[in-house]
Amino acid sequence: xxxxxxxxxxxxIAVRIVRGLHELRIPALAVYSDADRDALHVRMxxxxxxxxxxxxxxSYLRIDRIIEAAHRHGADAVHPGYGFLSENAxxxxxxxxxxxxxxxxxxxxxxxxxxxxxxxQLAKAAGVPVVPGTEDATREAEEARRIAAELGYPVLLKAAxxxxxxxxRRVDSEDELExxxxxxxxxxxxxxxxxxxxxEKLIVDPRHIEIQLIGDRHGNLxxxxxxxxxxxxxxxxxxxxxxxxxxxxxxELRSAMGEAAVAVAREAGYFNAxxxxxxxxxxxxxxxxxxxxxxxxxxxxxELVTGVDLLHLQVLVAAGGTLPLRQTEIQWRxxxxxxxxxxxxxxxxxxxxxxxxxxLSEPGGPxxxxxxxxxxxxxxxxxxxxxxxxxxxxxxxxxxxxxRCRRALEEYxxxxxxxxxxxxxxxxxxxxxxxxxxxxxxxxxxxxxxPREAPCPELEDMAALIAAAHVRARNTNGNGAGAQxxxxxxxxxxxxxxGVLR
Amino acid sequence: xxxxxxxxxxxxxxxxxxxPDMREVEPGVYSVLQDGxxxxxxxxxxxxxxxxxxxxxxxxxxxxxxxAGGRHGRHTLGEGRQNIGxxxxxxxxxxxxxxxxxxxxxxxxxxxxxxxxxxxxxAPRDGRVVAVKAKAGDAxxxxxxxxxxx
Numbered sequence: 001x002x003x004x005x006x007x008x009x010x011x012x013i014a015v016r017i018v019r020g021l022h023e024l025r026i027p028a029l030a031v032y033s034d035a036d037r038d039a040l041h042v043r044m045x046x047x048x049x050x051x052x053x054x055x056x057x058x059s060y061l062r063i064d065r066i067i068e069a070a071h072r073h074g075a076d077a078v079h080p081g082y083g084f085l086s087e088n089a090x091x092x093x094x095x096x097x098x099x100x101x102x103x104x105x106x107x108x109x110x111x112x113x114x115x116x117x118x119x120x121q122l123a124k125a126a127g128v129p130v131v132p133g134t135e136d137a138t139r140e141a142e143e144a145r146r147i148a149a150e151l152g153y154p155v156l157l158k159a160a161x162x163x164x165x166x167x168x169r170r171v172d173s174e175d176e177l178e179x180x181x182x183x184x185x186x187x188x189x190x191x192x193x194x195x196x197x198x199x200e201k202l203i204v205d206p207r208h209i210e211i212q213l214i215g216d217r218h219g220n221l222x223x224x225x226x227x228x229x230x231x232x233x234x235x236x237x238x239x240x241x242x243x244x245x246x247x248x249x250x251x252e253l254r255s256a257m258g259e260a261a262v263a264v265a266r267e268a269g270y271f272n273a274x275x276x277x278x279x280x281x282x283x284x285x286x287x288x289x290x291x292x293x294x295x296x297x298x299x300x301x302x303e304l305v306t307g308v309d310l311l312h313l314q315v316l317v318a319a320g321g322t323l324p325l326r327q328t329e330i331q332w333r334x335x336x337x338x339x340x341x342x343x344x345x346x347x348x349x350x351x352x353x354x355x356x357x358x359x360l361s362e363p364g365g366p367x368x369x370x371x372x373x374x375x376x377x378x379x380x381x382x383x384x385x386x387x388x389x390x391x392x393x394x395x396x397x398x399x400x401x402x403x404r405c406r407r408a409l410e411e412y413x414x415x416x417x418x419x420x421x422x423x424x425x426x427x428x429x430x431x432x433x434x435x436x437x438x439x440x441x442x443x444x445x446x447x448x449x450x451p452r453e454a455p456c457p458e459l460e461d462m463a464a465l466i467a468a469a470h471v472r473a474r475n476t477n478g479n480g481a482g483a484q485x486x487x488x489x490x491x492x493x494x495x496x497x498x499g500v501l502r
Numbered sequence: 503x504x505x506x507x508x509x510x511x512x513x514x515x516x517x518x519x520x521x522p523d524m525r526e527v528e529p530g531v532y533s534v535l536q537d538g539x540x541x542x543x544x545x546x547x548x549x550x551x552x553x554x555x556x557x558x559x560x561x562x563x564x565x566x567x568x569x570a571g572g573r574h575g576r577h578t579l580g581e582g583r584q585n586i587g588x589x590x591x592x593x594x595x596x597x598x599x600x601x602x603x604x605x606x607x608x609x610x611x612x613x614x615x616x617x618x619x620x621x622x623x624x625a626p627r628d629g630r631v632v633a634v635k636a637k638a639g640d641a642x643x644x645x646x647x648x649x650x651x652x
Contacts, residue, residue, distance in 0.1 A: 035641075054641065354591050354643045358546035359530055379643060382591035415530075415546035415555055422558055453559070460561060462522075463554040464507040464514040466532050466543045467563035469521060470552065472505075475567060 001319055002026050002077040002101065006070045007045065009081030010060060011373040012389050013297070014041035017079050020311030029073045031066060033059035035381035040373045047073050054383045060084045063091050067098050077101040077318060083385065086294040089114060103318040105272045105293050112268050113291040117160070119264075123288040126263040131279070131287040133200030141178050144199060148177055151201040157181060159188030160196040167191060170202055203287070205439040206279035208232065209244050209253075210292075211261035212302045214310065215271040216317040222327045223258035224302050224310075230438040231427070233350065238420075238443065239427060240298035240338045242305045245398060245436025250284050254332075257286055264288060273299070273314050279440075297340070297390065300371060304336035304394040335398040337405045339424045341372075341412070343386040346423040352386040355379070358416030363408035367394045367401075380417055388419065398436070402428055426450055508564045516565075549587060549645060583632065583652050588614050588642040589621055596638055597649070603631045605651060612636060612648050623648060 006029045007017045018028040018041055030045035035054035042048045049069035052059035059065070061084060070078060078100050080086035086104065093107035104110075113119045120130050132151055137160050138144045148155045148171065157180055159167025167188030169180040181197060189195035207230045215221035228244035229237045247254055261276035268291070275292040299310050308325070317323060344350045360376040372389030380388065393408055395401040406428035412421055427433050430446055505516040523535040534541040544555040551564045588594075595613040599605060605625040612623045629651040636648040 355645055356643070359528065359544055382643060410558060413544055413555065415544045415553065416548075422560075425558060456559065459556055459559060460509050460512065461514060462534065462536075462541065463543065463556060463561040464509050464563060464565070465516050465518075465521070466524065466534065467509075467545060467552050467554050467561075468505040468507050468516045468518055468565040469524065470530070470532070470545045471565040472518060472567065473526070 002075075002315070004029055004047070004073065004075040004077075005103070005315070006031065006049075006066065006073070006075040006078045006100075007041065007081065008060070008066050008078050009084055009086075010036050010039060010041060010384065012371045012387070013081040013083075013295075014039075015044060015373055016300075016371045017081060017311060018044045020309065020315070021079075023309075024312060024315055026315070029070070029075045031060070031069055033383075035383050038378070040375055040378075049073060054381065056084060056383065063088075063094050066091075067094060067100065070100050071098070075100065077103055077315075079103040079314070080294065082294050082297055087114065087292070101318050103272065103314050104295075105270055105274060109268050109270050110293045113270075113274075113293055116290055119290050120288070122267045123264050126260075126267040128260040128264055128288045129286065131200050131203060131289070134198045137196035137198055138181070141181065144177060144181055145174060147199050148174065151199065154202040154204065156200045156202040157184040157197045158200060159184065159192055160194060160198055167197060203279050203281045205441050206230075206281055207244070207246060207438060208237075208277065208440055209246070209257065209280050209286070210275045210277045210296075211257050212296075212299065212310070213261055213265050213270070213274045213276060214313050214317070214323065215265060215274075216323040217271050217320060218322055220323040221262050221265055221270070222323065222325065222330060223261050224306050224308060224330060225254050225332050226257060227296075227298055227301055228438060229298065230440050231433075231442050232440055233443045237298065238340055239424070240301055241398075241401075242301040242336050243332055245438065246280065246284070248398075248436070253280070253284060253286065260286070260288065264291060272317055273310055297387075298338050300369060300390060300392045301336035301338045304369065304392060305332050305334060306330055307333070334394055334396045335401040336392055336394045337401050338390055338392045339405065339409065340387055340420075341389045341391055341414070341424070342420050343380050343388055343417050344420055345418045346420050350420070352382070353380075353418040354382045355417040357414060359413060360415075361411065361413040362389075363391065363411035365408070365411075367404055368392070368408045369394070374414070388414070388417075399434075402434060505568055506566050509561050550584070583650055584626065584629070585647045585650050586611055586623060586626070587645040588636075588648055589623060589644065590614070591643045592621075592641075594636045594638055594640040594642055594648065597634060597636060599631050599634070599649070601631055601634050605629055605631060611651075614642065614648075625651060627651075 004027045005021050007014050021028045028045040030042045030048040031051045032042050033052055033054050051065040052062055078095050085091040089107045089110040092102040092110055095102040123130050134147055154170055154172045157169040167184050169184040171177050171180045184197045185195040209226050209228055211226055212224040226244050228241040231239040264276055273295050275296050277289040278286045280286045303310055343353045345353050357374055357376055357378045360374055362370045369392040374388055393401055393404045395404050409425040507514050507516045525533050527533045530545045532543040545552050551562050554561045554563050592614045595615045597612045598610050607625055607627050609625045610622045611625055614621050631649055632652045633650040
């Protein structure tokens with residue numbers, strides 16, 4: 001087993017990795033930037049190394065500094081978490097060259113699966129369905145018309161070099177096609193320096209379902225079933241579930257998609273944890289999209305339902321161990337739901353917020369897991385992702401899991417920083433969500449249909465009273481100078497903060 | 503004595519002589535028992551007001567003490583000491599005043615840059631600078647105190 005593992009990440013995932021390492025009795029080495037000196041992962045790890053300025057290009061993305069820190073502290077393995085360098089083949093290769101074990105797949109697998117078109121070709125070679133479309137860029141209008149007619153409208157134009165929705169256009173009929181190609185191409189040219197677009201069949205309102213995989217270096221590879229990740233906003237997942245509600249009506253999908261995912265991974269010589277992403281159309285047909293060559297944000301719901309600790313397995317197989325479980329031994333029990341708690345304002349177009357956490361009260365009780373980087377007094381850095389924590393629940397069935405999730409969200413209190421907790425709670429009351437009718441267009445529809453909260457004058461009156469009593473107490477308690485400082489903002493602000501810091 | 507308290511756009515007269523059974527169980531966290539019902543209120547400072555959270559609802563409340571002689575109605579918070587916060591996360595480019603300086607309403611106090619846009623932070627009223635907390639080059643979060651005027 002490893003002597004010491006460097007955790008090349010921050011926030012909740014760094015905390016989760018440190019916890020897993022401690023369960024395996026392996027000391028953890030945290031790394032931190034200027035913005036994260038006070039972060040939770042730094043406190044929890046046995047050792048910590050400073051790696052640079054707050055912008056991630058100066059710290060969490062600096063391969064040289066991370067490797068140097070590992071050597072200086074005598075670490076012999078690196079866990080990259082998700083984001084940052086986790087899917088960077090160059091980083092994985094650099095670790096290997098420097099005698100550090102990269103806890104993840106080989107640099108070669110990352111490279112092969114990193115390009116969407118290469119991954120698509122791998123899938124085809126493995127006999128796994130992909131969204132019908134062209135592999136090569138289409139430039140001639142005549143050719144585009146022929147391809148689109150063959151695929152059947154609506155079709156989707158995608159920038160070959162693209163990502164994040166740029167250079168993407170939905171085309172519903174032939175008369176829109178030519179101008180849409182022109183627009184998509186010029187947008188892609190501006191965004192990526194390449195105007196190449198290709199055409200794909202548009203799957204209307206698909207579900208986004210993914211399969212968790214794990215394999216060892218000896219060719220053993222299993223899947224741990226699916227996760228439903230259809231509730232997204234601008235390609236960012238918001239709520240994930242295991243199992244997918246679709247499994248109730250189409251139980252055959254899990255093994256069919258699982259086997260497809262394993263086939264793609266085998267084709268790529270894959271080991272360690274990975275996730276195959278699929279979209280599923282209204283008729284239950286699934287299409288491979290891409291492979292994520294890392295531990296996913298939402299891995300926890302799979303852990304809750306299968307009882308498998310993915311982080312433990314990652315470490316074990318990275319150290320050369322044999323996967324301790326066979327496909328037939330994996331079982332799924334009950335239902336788990338994850339909510340991503342973010343520093344954002346749902347009432348202001350989901351703009352990232354920030355600030356200092358004034359009070360924090362995390363939910364507890366039966367079936368609740370919180371993976372979080374928060375503490376009262378924590379200043380949310382504005383340099384990084386706005387996700388603060390992941391709240392997961394497990395229950396014997398989906399309906400109970402929803403009720404439990406709602407209850408836990410009610411218990412969850414974060415003040416001082418605006419979050420999406422209320423928005424998440426409202427989703428738990430949504431009839432479409434409860435019925436499990438999920439698709440990637442869920443959130444825009446939900447925003448239209450969600451009921452407006454009725455005003456509650458009684459609570460408003462009480463809030464006014466409490467606020468006045470609070471301000472008065474803060475004004476009169478402050479250093480005996482209260483009498484001269486009536487109406488002073490700084491006094492109760494200072495007191496409030498002193499109170500938080502205890 | 504009546505306090506002038508504004509919740510949203512609604513002004514609510516408050517008599518602090520009549521308080522319910524309320525306990526501050528943690529800093530800024532109040533347990534209230536009223537007519538046999540139990541409520542939990544959380545109070546946190548937010549830009550010159552307080553945010554009161556209860557039962558999943560948030561209320562921004564400006565509460566002013568009548569003894570402070572609030573002549574201007576709802577914005578009596580403009581008196582006494584006032585912390586001037588950064589309008590958004592970013593970097594302090596310049597601080598334009600020093601401790602002890604007299605400032606006038608609308609006068610520039612500091613320049614904060616975010617996303618390559620420079621924003622001047624101005625004095626909300628006449629007063630005097632009693633503390634300067636920020637210096638050029640500091641990274642600040644939204645609401646971080648730059649300076650205090652009196």
